[in-house]
Amino acid sequence: MAHTKRIAVGSDKEHVWAVTPAPGHHSKGKCISLLALIRDKLKYADKSREAMKIINNGMVLVNGNPRKDYKYNIGLMDVISIPKAKKNFRAMPNKKGLTFKEISDDETKVKLCKILDKSIIKGGAIQLNLHDGTNIIIPKDSDKKYYTKDTVIIDPKDKKILDSIEFNIGNTGLVVSGRHTGKVGKIEEIIKATATRKSLTVIDGMPTLTDYVFVIGKDKPMISV
Numbered sequence: 001m002a003h004t005k006r007i008a009v010g011s012d013k014e015h016v017w018a019v020t021p022a023p024g025h026h027s028k029g030k031c032i033s034l035l036a037l038i039r040d041k042l043k044y045a046d047k048s049r050e051a052m053k054i055i056n057n058g059m060v061l062v063n064g065n066p067r068k069d070y071k072y073n074i075g076l077m078d079v080i081s082i083p084k085a086k087k088n089f090r091a092m093p094n095k096k097g098l099t100f101k102e103i104s105d106d107e108t109k110v111k112l113c114k115i116l117d118k119s120i121i122k123g124g125a126i127q128l129n130l131h132d133g134t135n136i137i138i139p140k141d142s143d144k145k146y147y148t149k150d151t152v153i154i155d156p157k158d159k160k161i162l163d164s165i166e167f168n169i170g171n172t173g174l175v176v177s178g179r180h181t182g183k184v185g186k187i188e189e190i191i192k193a194t195a196t197r198k199s200l201t202v203i204d205g206m207p208t209l210t211d212y213v214f215v216i217g218k219d220k221p222m223i224s225v
Contacts, residue, residue: 019048019071025133026075032098034060035070037080041100042089044082059084063111064157074098075132076176076214079108079156090223093176103224111156112223114214115148128152131214136161151215153222165215165222172217173203174225180208184225187213 021033038044038051038060045051051070058066061081062074074080078091080100088108089100113130121127124140130152136159138146146152149167154160165171169190175183185204193199199210216223 021073022069022071026073026078027133028073031073031075033070034062034067034072034074037074037100041098042082044085064108064155077112077132079103079111081108092225093174093181095179095181101224107223109155110162110223111154112214112216113152113154115146115150115152117148118146134159149210149213149215165218167213167215170218171215172219172221173201173213174216174221175203175208175212176214177212178208180206180212183208184216184221187215 019033019035021028021031032041034055035048035051038054039046039048045054054060055070056068058068059082060067061083062072063079064081074091076091076093076098080089080091081087088103088105090103090107091098092101093099113132113134115128116131117129119127119129121137126138126146128136128138128146130136136152136154138144144164146164147167151165151167152161153163153165155162169187171187172184173187175181183203183206185206187201187203188205189202190210191200191202200207201210201213203213216225
């Protein structure tokens with residue numbers, strides 16, 4: 001079992017193994033392991049062995065699919081369902097890392113993914129590179145245009161795109177990193193980058209790095225925040 005070094009875990013009164021997430025969709029610094037989620041965040045188990053039993057029995061769904069690897073990594077916007085408990089959660093940002101917002105059954109049918117990059121691949125199709133490490137191929141003859149920083153709304157189980165939200169003034173953004181993590185509001189201004197400064201986005205009068213902003217809706221958030 002791989003574990004995070006003790007100095008990175010913190011000085012809790014009680015010694016607890018912090019399982020290092022396996023390499024996967026999310027970068028190591030922005031995710032937690034499935035075991036840590038079940039044991040430490042959601043409190044469905046007191047001990048690692050109990051959490052592993054729950055996971056090994058396929059009782060936890062991540063983005064609609066059962067995951068049995070206790071080191072499977074969970075990151076921003078992932079949807080977690082525990083059918084036997086009739087509970088669903090979405091991984092959301094906070095200043096300490098991730099928090100898990102309880103959501104309805106209907107909300108488990110959508111996952112928001114930010115487009116970090118896109119490229120043209122063989123045959124002229126377009127590949128969208130999403131924030132969670134997954135890629136989606138858009139056919140060459142598609143009429144729909146997608147741009148970096150936009151958000152695609154996908155079916156988390158089969159990865160099909162249902163809709164998209166443009167990164168535009170007037171839409172609703174969520175700050176996912178930095179000192180204002182968790183802030184939600186209207187995008188009021190997008191300030192272009194210069195030779196000495198990165199692009200900034202103003203949300204409800206508060207400027208933050210554009211890279212930190214995740215569009216989550218138009219007039220209002222389309223997910224629970």
